[in-house]
Amino acid sequence: MIFPSLIGSAFQALRANALRTFLTMLGMMIGVAAVILMLAIGEGAKAMVNQAIESMGSNLFIILSGASTSGGARVAVGSRPTLTYDDAQAIRKLPLVREAAPVVPGSAQIVYGNVNWSTSVFGVTPEYLTVRNWEIESGGFFTESEVRSGARVAVIGRVVARELFGDEDPVGKIIRIKRSPFQVIGVLSEKGQSLDGRDQDDTVMVPLTSAQQKLFGTPFPGAVRFIMAQGESERVMDAAEENITSLLRMRHRIGKGEENDFTVRNLAASAQAQAMATNVMSYLLGAIAAVSLLVGGIGIMNIMLVSVTERTREIGIRMAIGARRSDILWQFLIEALTVSVMGCLIGIILGVGGALLVEKMAGLTVVVSVSSLMMATGVALAVGLFFGFYPARRAAGLDPIEALRTQ
Amino acid sequence: MIKTTGLAKDYVTGAGAFHALRGVDVSIDPGEFVAVMGPSGSGKSTFMNLLGCLDKPSAGHYHLAGRAVSEMRPDELAAVRNKLIGFVFQGFNLLPRLSVLDNVALPMLYAGAGHAKRRARAQALLKRVSLDGKTHQMPNQLSGGQQQRVAIARALVNQPQLILADEPTGNLDSETSHEVMNLFTELNRDEGITLVLVTHEMDIAAFARRRIRFLDGKVVEDTGVAA
Ligand SMILES: Nc1ncnc2c1ncn2[C@@H]1O[C@H](COP(=O)(O)OP(=O)(O)OP(=O)(O)O)[C@@H](O)[C@H]1O
Ligand SMILES: [Mg+2]
Numbered sequence: 001m002i003f004p005s006l007i008g009s010a011f012q013a014l015r016a017n018a019l020r021t022f023l024t025m026l027g028m029m030i031g032v033a034a035v036i037l038m039l040a041i042g043e044g045a046k047a048m049v050n051q052a053i054e055s056m057g058s059n060l061f062i063i064l065s066g067a068s069t070s071g072g073a074r075v076a077v078g079s080r081p082t083l084t085y086d087d088a089q090a091i092r093k094l095p096l097v098r099e100a101a102p103v104v105p106g107s108a109q110i111v112y113g114n115v116n117w118s119t120s121v122f123g124v125t126p127e128y129l130t131v132r133n134w135e136i137e138s139g140g141f142f143t144e145s146e147v148r149s150g151a152r153v154a155v156i157g158r159v160v161a162r163e164l165f166g167d168e169d170p171v172g173k174i175i176r177i178k179r180s181p182f183q184v185i186g187v188l189s190e191k192g193q194s195l196d197g198r199d200q201d202d203t204v205m206v207p208l209t210s211a212q213q214k215l216f217g218t219p220f221p222g223a224v225r226f227i228m229a230q231g232e233s234e235r236v237m238d239a240a241e242e243n244i245t246s247l248l249r250m251r252h253r254i255g256k257g258e259e260n261d262f263t264v265r266n267l268a269a270s271a272q273a274q275a276m277a278t279n280v281m282s283y284l285l286g287a288i289a290a291v292s293l294l295v296g297g298i299g300i301m302n303i304m305l306v307s308v309t310e311r312t313r314e315i316g317i318r319m320a321i322g323a324r325r326s327d328i329l330w331q332f333l334i335e336a337l338t339v340s341v342m343g344c345l346i347g348i349i350l351g352v353g354g355a356l357l358v359e360k361m362a363g364l365t366v367v368v369s370v371s372s373l374m375m376a377t378g379v380a381l382a383v384g385l386f387f388g389f390y391p392a393r394r395a396a397g398l399d400p401i402e403a404l405r406t407q
Numbered sequence: 408m409i410k411t412t413g414l415a416k417d418y419v420t421g422a423g424a425f426h427a428l429r430g431v432d433v434s435i436d437p438g439e440f441v442a443v444m445g446p447s448g449s450g451k452s453t454f455m456n457l458l459g460c461l462d463k464p465s466a467g468h469y470h471l472a473g474r475a476v477s478e479m480r481p482d483e484l485a486a487v488r489n490k491l492i493g494f495v496f497q498g499f500n501l502l503p504r505l506s507v508l509d510n511v512a513l514p515m516l517y518a519g520a521g522h523a524k525r526r527a528r529a530q531a532l533l534k535r536v537s538l539d540g541k542t543h544q545m546p547n548q549l550s551g552g553q554q555q556r557v558a559i560a561r562a563l564v565n566q567p568q569l570i571l572a573d574e575p576t577g578n579l580d581s582e583t584s585h586e587v588m589n590l591f592t593e594l595n596r597d598e599g600i601t602l603v604l605v606t607h608e609m610d611i612a613a614f615a616r617r618r619i620r621f622l623d624g625k626v627v628e629d630t631g632v633a634a
Contacts, residue, residue: 005516012504317500320461321561322489322517324482400488401462404500 003334010335013307014342021339024303027296028343028383029350031289032376036351038285039372041358044365045279049271055191055200057133059098059231060267061241063091063248081223082261085208087251088227092127094247096232096240101128102224104208106216111176112164119160121177121204123211131230139171139186142207150209154182158190159202180214182206237266293379296343297387304336304391315395316403329396336388337381344380348373408569408601409435409458414467416453416624427453429624430467435603437568439632440595442612443605445621451605454621455573458603459494460484472568489517493562495572499554501546501561507533508542511560518565532560536590552583559590570594572604576611588614 014021065081088102104123109116122128125147129136142153154175161170170184191200206215208224231240241264248262308315315328323331355366416428428450435441443451456462457469460476469476472491479487488494501510512529520528533539536556538549546554555575562570572591576584592614595602606612620628 005522009505016504313500314502317502318513318517319485320459320488320494320500321514322485322565324485324517326482327485327517401456404461 003330006331006334007338009331010338013311013335014338017307020303021342024299024339025296025343025346027292027299028340028380029296029347031292031294031296031383032344032347032380033351033354034285034289034292035376035379036348036368036372037354037358038282038289039375040351040355040366040368041285041364042279042282043367043369043372044359045282047367048365051192052194053268053271054133056194056267056271057131057228057230058268059234059237060131061229061231061237061244062265062267063087063227063229063244064263064265065225066261066263081220081225082252083224083227084222085224086222087248088125088224088229090247090251091227091229091244094240094243096236096243098230098232099127099130100227100229101125101131102208102227103128104211104216104224105226106211108178108204108215110160110164110204111179112173115164117160117163119157119202119204121206121211121215123208123215124205125208128205128228131228134191135189137187137189138169139184141186141205147207147209150213151207152180152182152210152214153185153207155186155188155205156184157188157201157203159199160204161187177204177206178215182210234268237268241266293383296340297383300336300339300384301387301391303339304332304388305394307335308332308391308395311395312398312403312406315398316400316406319398319400320404325396328398329392332392332395333385333388336392337384340380340384340388341377344377347380348376351376408437408439408472409433409603410468410470411457412468414454414457414469415465416450416457416462417465427624428457428464431624431626433619433626433629435601436632437601438595438599439617440592440602440615441604441617441619442615443603443619443621444607444612445627447607449621450624451621452573453624455571455603455605459492459571460487461494485517489514490565491567491569493559493565493567493570495555495558495562495570495575497574497577499546499551499558499578501554501557503546505546506542507538507544507546507549507557510546510557511564514561514565528564529560532563533557535563536560550583551578552580552586555579555583555587556590559587563594567600569601569603572602574605574607576606576608581610584608584611 063083065083083102085102088100091097091100101124106121107118108121109118126141126144129141136155137158139155141155142151146153154177156170164170164175165173170187173184174181175184176182188201194200212221229244231237244264245260249260252261254260318328352368355368358364359366411431411433414428414431415426418425418427431454443454445451457464460471463477471487476484502513505513508526508529511532512525515525515528530539530542533542536559538553538556538560541549541553546557549557576587579587588611591602591604594600604615612618617632618628618630619626
């Protein structure tokens with residue numbers, strides 16, 4: 001029952017020195033804001049990676065032509081692309097691989113009526129949809145036999161549908177891709193941004209063979225730029241990668257000790273690596289948070305010590321009329337806690353505001369979770385308790401008569 | 408109520424020990440009204456602080472309401488100061504940031520009383536000292552006499568058996584002094600509260616029924632209870 005009045009008198013004491021109280025809270029405010037921001041950016045990066053991995057399709061490998069370098073794949077100038085449609089078919093048959101899809105990508109100008117739009121065009125097989133975990137929104141997708149016959153059909157992404165057709169239903173219409181007529185047979189469902197920020201809905205898919213022969217003519221029949229393969233499960237990804245590698249080495253007749261002429265990359269792993277870059281930023285914020293909380297805490301301790309000295313006589317009077325040592329201890333501890341919690345609340349507001357600003361200005365995904373708010377509050381309470389304890393104990397340890405004599 | 412035997416207090420300063428009290432034997436019964444007198448520096452305040460459990464003697468014994476004060480733990484001493492004793496100081500010692508009402512109610516807070524009870528009792532006591540119009544003023548908005556009456560109300564709020572007043576009229580003019588003394592007399596007569604009061608002035612001491620005179624840390628005169 002003494003606590004409500006203690007909180008009341010804490011506010012009273014703090015209001016009496018409003019400016020000082022505010023300055024004392026600054027460290028706390030900055031610290032908490034940095035904690036919130038740090039966690040929001042960290043969580044946001046994690047969420048973004050998860051979402052991107054999910055939209056990419058799960059347990060994916062991308063197999064590229066050329067030997068690996070640190071950055072990615074390199075293809076020696078003039079050398080032929082090494083991966084083929086048959087490689088993809090062989091990979092499909094591996095037991096640890098659920099599905100594999102060869103891809104011939106390119107970009108092209110699409111024309112419908114008098115509207116034109118330039119976009120990326122992918123020559124694929126029906127497996128591509130499975131691997132990418134992609135759905136058809138309306139119409140259908142081309143079949144195995146349409147791939148074999150090189151049919152002039154296309155399935156378009158949402159953005160292309162909107163840009164070319166507006167409110168019109170695209171299914172059944174004829175579009176021109178690099179001047180060749182293709183019939184639209186389906187529209188893909190919405191997919192959103194990929195991890196590198198590309199709009200995945202700004203795309204057109206055509207049968208692999210049509211892309212090879214009619215759009216991006218290649219001197220090497222059957223060659224594909226890359227193959228996307230899906231492992232059976234997350235647990236077998238490493239084994240699957242090994243199987244794909246040894247299969248391709250065998251098919252490409254690469255001798256012992258010779259370099260691969262292809263590169264197998266686990267997409268989830270590289271997405272996570274990319275997310276680490278964002279994490280560096282949140283570690284930096286974490287360091288700022290730790291320093292400001294420490295400085296804030298020391299500031300609270302400093303001000304509380306000053307306050308105890310200034311109010312020695314008040315403490316003496318309180319003791320003379322019956323305050324126990326614990327009453328005095330709590331009075332000053334609650335004052336310190338009030339400062340830190342108020343600083344924390346303002347810090348939360350600043351942190352959440354900052355997170356929204358970062359989201360808007362830097363285009364990063366941020367996630368302010370309830371647990372991060374609770375953690376920030378917990379840290380603030382701990383700092384207040386830790387740094388408020390020593391001054392409070394000093395107040396409680398005063399000798400009543402000495403305290404009363406102080407002017 | 409009060410029994411001291413060989414009570415002594417030394418102040419250790421840079422120049423060595425100063426013997427402020429040198430063996431004081433005083434016994435005060437419940438319901439007495441005692442004036443403590445003596446020249447400046449004779450040890451009156453030192454004695455009062457010991458009686459009020461604010462300070463510890465260097466030697467001797469002090470029994471308060473039958474209990475040895477030297478054996479009490481800090482929390483027990485706090486409880487004694489809170490409930491058994493009411494202190495009235497020369498300088499009033501009100502808390503400047505609390506309203507008159509909150510000042511009076513503060514000892515009840517430390518006694519653990521609830522909000523409503525504290526308010527009601529503090530109101531009643533302010534009425535008792537004729538300050539019920541001033542409950543929400545701050546102490547510095549009151550005259551000295553009014554502040555001292557607030558301090559008396561605060562001393563009374565937990566219904567103490569003993570009131571210790573160290574020069575309570577020292578800062579007041581003679582008219583206000585007499586008002587305050589009339590209040591003390593009433594409390595002693597009507598409620599049987601034991602009163603020990605330090606004063607320099609004869610007319611103030613005349614309100615008491617017994618006088619103890621200090622000189623150089625010793626009791627040099629004790630009138631005993633006047634008939
Ligand atoms: N904290 C202290 N340290 C050292 N000496 C002290 C201390 N307090 C009091 N004294 C000394 O003890 C003696 C008694 O002081 P005390 O305050 O009891 O006197 P008093 O009788 O109340 O005087 P007054 O009438 O002026 O209030 C004085 O000589 C004083 O100098
Ligand atoms: Mg004195």
